[in-house]
Amino acid sequence: MLIRKAALKFRLYGGKVIDPHNQLEGNFDILVENGKIARVTPTGSTPKAPPESGVENIDVSGKIVVPGLIDMHVHLREPGFEYKETIQTGSRAAAAGGFSSICCMPNTNPVNDSSSVTEYILNKAETGGWVNVFPIGAISKGLRGESLAEIGELKEAGVVAISDDGNPVMNSNLMRRALEYAKVFDLPVIPHCEDKDLSGEGLINEGFISTITGLPGIPAAAEAVMVARDIALAELTGWRLHIAHVSTAGAVRFIREAKARGVAVTAEATPHHFSLTEEAVKDYDTNTKVNPPLRSGKDLDAVKEGLNDGTIDVIASDHAPQSSVEKELEFESAENGIIGLETELSLSLKLVADGILSLSDVIAKLTINPARILRLPKGTLSEGADADISVIDLEQSWLVDPSKFNSKSRNTPFNHWELKGRAVMTIVGGKIVMRDGVIQE
Amino acid sequence: MIWQRKHILGMRDLEAEEINLILETAESFKEISTRTIKKVPTMRGKTVVNLFFEPSTRTRTSFEIAAKRLSADTINFTVSASSVSKGETLIDTARNIEAMNPDIIVTRHSAGGAPYLLSKYVNSSIINAGDGAHEHPSQALLDMLTVKEQKGKLKGLKLAIIGDISHSRVARSNIFGFTKMGVEVRVAGPATLIPVDIEKMGVGVFYRIEQAIEEADIIMMLRIQMERQKGQLFPTLREYSRFYSLDLKRLKLAKEDVTIMHPGPINRGIEISPEVADGPYSVILNQVTNGVAVRMALLYLLAGGGDLD
Ligand SMILES: [Zn+2]
Numbered sequence: 001m002l003i004r005k006a007a008l009k010f011r012l013y014g015g016k017v018i019d020p021h022n023q024l025e026g027n028f029d030i031l032v033e034n035g036k037i038a039r040v041t042p043t044g045s046t047p048k049a050p051p052e053s054g055v056e057n058i059d060v061s062g063k064i065v066v067p068g069l070i071d072m073h074v075h076l077r078e079p080g081f082e083y084k085e086t087i088q089t090g091s092r093a094a095a096a097g098g099f100s101s102i103c104c105m106p107n108t109n110p111v112n113d114s115s116s117v118t119e120y121i122l123n124k125a126e127t128g129g130w131v132n133v134f135p136i137g138a139i140s141k142g143l144r145g146e147s148l149a150e151i152g153e154l155k156e157a158g159v160v161a162i163s164d165d166g167n168p169v170m171n172s173n174l175m176r177r178a179l180e181y182a183k184v185f186d187l188p189v190i191p192h193c194e195d196k197d198l199s200g201e202g203l204i205n206e207g208f209i210s211t212i213t214g215l216p217g218i219p220a221a222a223e224a225v226m227v228a229r230d231i232a233l234a235e236l237t238g239w240r241l242h243i244a245h246v247s248t249a250g251a252v253r254f255i256r257e258a259k260a261r262g263v264a265v266t267a268e269a270t271p272h273h274f275s276l277t278e279e280a281v282k283d284y285d286t287n288t289k290v291n292p293p294l295r296s297g298k299d300l301d302a303v304k305e306g307l308n309d310g311t312i313d314v315i316a317s318d319h320a321p322q323s324s325v326e327k328e329l330e331f332e333s334a335e336n337g338i339i340g341l342e343t344e345l346s347l348s349l350k351l352v353a354d355g356i357l358s359l360s361d362v363i364a365k366l367t368i369n370p371a372r373i374l375r376l377p378k379g380t381l382s383e384g385a386d387a388d389i390s391v392i393d394l395e396q397s398w399l400v401d402p403s404k405f406n407s408k409s410r411n412t413p414f415n416h417w418e419l420k421g422r423a424v425m426t427i428v429g430g431k432i433v434m435r436d437g438v439i440q441e
Numbered sequence: 442m443i444w445q446r447k448h449i450l451g452m453r454d455l456e457a458e459e460i461n462l463i464l465e466t467a468e469s470f471k472e473i474s475t476r477t478i479k480k481v482p483t484m485r486g487k488t489v490v491n492l493f494f495e496p497s498t499r500t501r502t503s504f505e506i507a508a509k510r511l512s513a514d515t516i517n518f519t520v521s522a523s524s525v526s527k528g529e530t531l532i533d534t535a536r537n538i539e540a541m542n543p544d545i546i547v548t549r550h551s552a553g554g555a556p557y558l559l560s561k562y563v564n565s566s567i568i569n570a571g572d573g574a575h576e577h578p579s580q581a582l583l584d585m586l587t588v589k590e591q592k593g594k595l596k597g598l599k600l601a602i603i604g605d606i607s608h609s610r611v612a613r614s615n616i617f618g619f620t621k622m623g624v625e626v627r628v629a630g631p632a633t634l635i636p637v638d639i640e641k642m643g644v645g646v647f648y649r650i651e652q653a654i655e656e657a658d659i660i661m662m663l664r665i666q667m668e669r670q671k672g673q674l675f676p677t678l679r680e681y682s683r684f685y686s687l688d689l690k691r692l693k694l695a696k697e698d699v700t701i702m703h704p705g706p707i708n709r710g711i712e713i714s715p716e717v718a719d720g721p722y723s724v725i726l727n728q729v730t731n732g733v734a735v736r737m738a739l740l741y742l743l744a745g746g747g748d749l750d
Contacts, residue, residue, distance in 0.1 A: 206637055207637060207638055208637075208638040208641050210636065210637070211636035211637060211638050211639050211641075211642070212453060212613065212642065213553055213554065213575055214553045214572075214573050214574030214575035214576070214608075214610060214613060215553050215554070215573075215574075215575075216574075217636075217637065283554075283557055284553070284554030284557045284558065328532055328558075329531070329532075329558070330531060330550065330552035330554065330555045330558060331552065331553065331554045331558075332552045332553070332573070333552065
């Protein structure tokens with residue numbers, strides 16, 4: 001990984017540090033040395049490093065300094081779909097968006113259901129990646145939901161969780177066994193909760209918009225029933241479950257109730273599910289086609305409430321690149337997916353402006369919370385930790401222009417949105433990979 | 442009012458005054474259809490392309506006659522959906538057709554929303570001639586014209602639409618259109634064929650045909666298709682017919698001068714009993730004549746209007 005080449009020494013000074021892991025909030029200077037966070041000291045307590053010391057002084061006053069952001073749900077499309085995205089372009093988009101770590105889902109071709117694919121991804125990330133890449137392995141061979149993948153070997157190769165994302169594990173017994181088996185290897189299980197019989201031919205949320213567009217609907221219950229099932233199975237097996245992309249009020253309710261009873265369940269929500277409703281789909285814009293679909297206003301409110309009260313622990317993009325060949329189509333023929341890495345932080349900061357979350361809560365959901373779920377030694381500004389740091393300008397307003405994205409794909413429903421707040425620096429293992437919006441080639 | 446809309450993608454978008462203008466224009470075109478020379482030069486030099494991705498002789502012919510009566514040049518394309526992968530066909534075909542500089546493209550497609558996509562890729566005006574289970578605006582407009590002629594008005598009438606509402610583009614367009622014109626619309630069918638939240642479209646929802654047609658001025662019977670479902674929406678055609686077919690006995694619940702409409706083709710003896718289908722209530726032939734008039738009006742307005750003589 002690029003981080004290993006880093007040997008720079010620098011000091012970020014004058015910024016407002018928010019580190020939910022250490023419950024640190026205030027003006028601190030951060031000294032980075034040998035790829036690690038060497039020292040965190042109150043601003044003004046240490047003199048500026050003289051030029052001959054070789055320490056670069058980087059003025060970040062007026063900016064927010066946080067642990068490097070983590071997106072635990074990303075599709076990098078490599079191997080197999082390099083025309084949509086590669087590990088290089090996807091990680092570049094991450095760096096541009098303020099993320100220093102991303103986790104990539106296994107629905108590649110071949111599927112990441114074996115150590116050789118995991119190794120391939122890690123190797124690609126090491127040689128051409130811009131940020132830390134943590135692969136997620138498959139639950140079942142070929143994501144077919146029939147038999148378990150070689151989960152132990154996947155773990156040894158470096159996966160940080162298992163998921164059949166994109167597909168639900170419809171067979172309840174297989175899901176039960178996956179949870180039991182994953183326990184042995186200390187891997188959280190990340191289900192994509194969708195009852196395929198209920199979703200059927202559905203393309204969008206079942207509701208008023210499916211009724212007026214005549215597009216077949218996916219009822220909210222298709223998600224809720226699987227969330228309920230998987231919670232029951234997490235209880236049965238005593239193992240850790242992390243629910244991907246929660247989109248419905250029913251799912252939020254089940255998770256909240258399970259957490260109250262002490263079940264080991266965590267959950268994530270995507271920016272598109274807390275920023276958009278099914279309304280966005282009514283003129284058949286295929287960039288709004290996503291699975292789970294954009295839901296009703298009530299669902300959106302419930303997701304926000306879940307973020308607010310801690311039911312939903314994590315914000316993750318479900319960055320799902322699709323080429324124009326797959327999106328410039330009739331709605332029914334277009335692929336699902338929304339890219340998110342380059343708009344995620346700004347849309348999340350909107351939750352602060354809207355009074356849903358405190359800034360510190362947003363940062364926690366993008367740093368320490370996913371790190372804890374995946375047991376990554378990340379998401380912190382502790383001295384001695386890897387120097388993964390993001391610097392955010394809360395005041396910067398910008399207009400979303402997909403043609404300027406670093407991702408290979410352009411499938412965003414947020415085109416032309418005016419957003420406020422943006423990452424201005426991404427540091428990975430002590431190396432500045434993005435500065436003022438520019439990738440540091 | 443002055444017509445300003447570029448495309449006719451659905452009744453959803455149209456305002457009541459636009460609908461009125463279309464119907465009034467259609468009425469004046471009906472007069473032309475009674476002349477010995479049924480042609481006006483209004484659209485001379487303009488090109489109308491009929492781009493059909495789903496076979497439909499009736500609708501296509503109706504648009505073609507309408508265009509010819511306005512002296513437009515017409516070109517027909519019927520693209521088989523199975524020939525190439527669907528998506529490529531639509532965009533590629535759209536680009537190819539755009540090269541001919543048509544003024545109006547009339548299109549039908551099995552995918553809901555396909556005309557929206559088309560409208561993004563071509564400069565021509567688009568008329569949706571039926572897309573998936575979404576809309577079929579010219580059918581709704583001809584239904585409205587027919588009812589207006591029969592009853593002398595629209596406002597205040599009661600319309601009952603019976604059958605598979607979920608999969609019907611005719612139902613959607615008619616619900617949008619008639620409710621905008623002040624008609625009380627009711628729908629009825631088994632709950633499995635009634636889409637969620639449809640009451641938000643401003644209609645009354647019933648599960649029994651008897652309740653929906655009570656005091657109705659117009660009854661619209663939709664074609665029921667067994668092949669759509671695998672026994673999961675309703676058990677059998679026999680049972681469907683037993684609970685939802687329009688027979689003479691049920692018909693007595695409606696107003697005495699009730700008008701019965703069917704977008705066709707009818708499953709005689711299934712959604713409608715033969716006595717009713719062949720009775721004095723049906724306006725099917727009127728619907729054909731009105732179809733041409735309404736489509737002339739749409740073409741005329743989208744082409745920019747002009748002198749009618
Ligand atoms: Zn998923």
